[in-house]
Amino acid sequence: MKKRLVFLVIAIFTLGVLISGCGKKEQATDNSWKEIQQKGKFVLGLDDSFPPMGFKDDKGQIVGFDIDMAQEAAKRMGVKVELKPVQWDGVLLSLNNKDIDVIWNGLTITDKRKQQIAFSKVYLQNKQIIVTNNDSNIKTKKDLAGKKVGLQLGSSSETALNADSTTTKSIKEIKKYSNNTEALMDLKTGRIDAVVVDEVVGRYYISKKPGQYKVADEDFGKEDYGVGIRKTDVSFKNELDKTLDAMKADGTADKISQKWFGKDIIAK
Structure with a gap:
């Protein structure tokens, strides 16, 4: 009976080590932030007819609150933003297929969407x-x-x-x-x-x-609004979260909100 108990303890310990090792291995192979840095940009998917979040101005340029937020974040992260209009009803698929790197366009955080993608920290309510x-x-x-x-x-x-x-x-x-x-x-x-x-x-x-x-x-x-990110892109999400926190802390996000809404509606 004692031998069986010893074997059971050893088996549980071994299983725990294996699971822990697998988790570390998955985390170690996440090169999403390095890949963004190597590309020198992240591709932002959006519906370009959604004022004031992202829309075309009189000159045909895509502008908006989310565009200003994304460009400021990218600047701080040392990369650029490529804006890519997509079909909104297929935007989650575009993200997971790697046609785009983020969905940054007044995207509401819902339980249903959480099953398919990850989100940045809440940046707007x-x-x-x-x-x-x-x-x-x-x-x-x-x-x-x-x-x-x-x-x-x-x-x-x-x-x-x-x-x-x-x-x-x-x-x-x-x-x-x-x-x-x-x-x-x-x-x-x-x-x-x-x-x-x-x-x-x-x-x-x-x-x-x-x-x-x-x-x-x-x-x-x-x-709550958040930036949509692939679930596998943990290191990229962490870097973006840090950048959004910094933009809130130094008042930059507030200024962008005041520009587009006449009020600070940034989530604290």
Whole structure:
């Protein structure tokens, strides 16, 4: 009986050593950061029609909040950024197939996506905010009772509002638009009383029309944004995380946020 016990202890110890050795071997073979350095760049996949995160300006150049963040990070890491527009519905596949190195384009961190890819540390917290005209007395979700509210059809805003059945039932009318620009135009002319919209989008448009709009005190929930990275690229992820931390610490990320949103919405 004692011999069996000894053999069992030896077997468990040996198995532990083997597992530990395999883990170290996998970690040691991760050359993702060295490969990026050798290439001298990382390829950033994005939907180039998503203002203000990444979009084409009047000159056809891709600009945006995420573009500024990525370029600053790359500069600090001693490499460059190559911007590569991709089909958004296949963006995770593009990453895992190594067609791109990161997804940096207002990518929400979800449990489903975590099964397929890794994420950097959270760098931005998006909310579903309530935008009103500057002279409105709407401050809370309760204040939407009996009001006309606009949102983009099929958007995260629609999902978030529908999830709050109490507020939804109290609203007089929910008007759905093909895009947020149309909704905000109707808000300006008084056809509706409020617009529920992504904070990153809403604050961008508000910054373009100073004095016209304001944001209510309450919102319909938060979601975290992170940079999408392959699960195998551990050393690259670690280097990027360190760089993002430094950009937050010295205020650079705040300045980029102020430029695009008129407010610091960087996740601390």
